[in-house]
Amino acid sequence: MEKLKFTFETKPSIDGKSNYIAITAIATKDDKVFLMPEEYQAISLHKHIQTSKTFFTVKNTLKKRYQTRSVWIKTTEEILQTYLDEDGNMIFQDQFLEEITQEQMATGSKKRLEDPIVKILEKLVESQQNKEKQSIKKLADRFVIEKFDGKSSSACQWMEIFENECARFDIVKEEEKIEIFRLFLEKSCTDWYSSMMIKLGLDSEWSEWKSSFLQTYVNKGWTASKYALFYKYQSGSLLEYAVRKEKLLLEVRKTIDEGTLIDIIAAGLPDFITDRIEKEQIVHTKNLFSELGRLEHLVSKRKFIKKKEDTKPEKKKCSICEKLKKGVRYHSEDSCWFKTNLNTEKDKKQIKLINNSELECELQYEDQKN
Incomplete structure (x- = not known):
């Protein structure tokens, strides 16, 4: 026997607040179907199936409650030892599984989907999920953390505070953690979040988001x-x-x-x-x-x-105005209007002195000649 067909279904938890993936049936290549008991359906009990590549695809496929997928999985020695005994009987944890036909399984699924009680429950679940989404925004308002804009000096410490706040408000689901994460990003970080949403989606693991965030924004310089x-x-x-x-x-x-x-x-x-x-x-x-x-x-x-010192500078009198007897004026000497007149008078006196000295020299020279 090279492969087995496993039927996966998304089921509500006991409290109805979350979902889990269950294995409801196993089929063989000769169309024999074996039902998995209710208490053994949780995927957490099927470790060898949980680690397979096929299950990773199934996990990304089952997004709504009560969705089902039947897929073939190649058997390994561990899978054969888990689900088949030495005589080829289908077992799980030392219990023989109940065999039914494909028609019985299809009829049972159809009846369950058409059951009005199931439909009512599905509507209630949808309304509850909408309420939970609204409550996430209210919880975000109570978070004691600043928004991250990419300029914080320590992305590691910011992420640690964010995870502590999630734990404080019992936000454990990875989907909710990724969703509320968006509310605390701003500026260019919102573009990074949009890119990550395109690459990974909302159904991805939180560890992938955290790792990418730290690699992008961790400060590696001094x-x-x-x-x-x-x-x-x-x-x-x-x-x-x-x-x-x-x-x-x-x-x-x-x-x-x-x-x-x-x-x-x-x-x-x-x-x-x-x-x-x-x-x-x-x-x-x-x-x-x-x-x-x-x-x-x-x-x-x-x-x-x-x-006080700046607002009351010391006033000085203009010495040019005082010399020319133009009154007491308070302004700088460089900007004084009479400065040019004073300079002109100085030049005239200097010329007059020079001319007088030249005349005196000439007179002395003539006296010596005589």
Whole structure:
């Protein structure tokens, strides 16, 4: 016997909230059909079938509840030992399987599909699934996580927070996790999500999405680390600076010890601030934040004094206007209107002096001749 035909069906779980794939029957090449007992139908009990390539295709095919597919699977030694005994009887976990004809199986499936109770249940299931989709958006509003735009310094830490939030709200299904993942992406990351949806689809495994996300957005350079280390206080609130720098450092390395964290934050503060903080009393970052909050008035006072000096510059009198007796005027000498007149007068005096000296020399020369 080279192959067996397995009938797969998507069935609801006991609570009706999720689906699972079940093996309902096994058929041989001579059209003999054997029913699988209800308690042994879950695919998780059929490990050798679950790891086959054919089952992977079946899993992508069965998307709706109560869908069925009958496919041939090539038998291996493990499959034969699992479903056939030494005499060729169909068994599973030491139990002989019930044999029925193909006609009986087809009739039973038809009756079940036409049963009005089944139809009502299917409608109820669909409405429940729609409600669950709406509730996913409500859950997303309660997630304590920032949206990822591709510029975060640590994609690994962001992904860890996202998975922790999913666990906090009992989002275990891979399909729901992939669906809610989209709500926390923005800018160019939404294009990446659309591409992944085309390549993998919503029925793929979460591990594939996670692996692709980390390979795409993980920061492999030193830019983020250098920016976090050399980030210094420039202006504004001291506390805002300290909180911002702590976030940058933790995004780069979550495992950094608190003492090193305090030292690096303090290194970016002005000297007139750190000189007023006793290092021995700062054991936790919250102690540093408290001290910076206490010293905020120093930054505000410094800013106020500087602004006051800038708004009231010292006025100087124009010396040109004073010399020419044009009154007391306050403007720069370069822009004085009388500057050109003063220069002209200076030139005239200089010419007059030169002419007088030349005349004096000539007169002296003539006297010597005489």
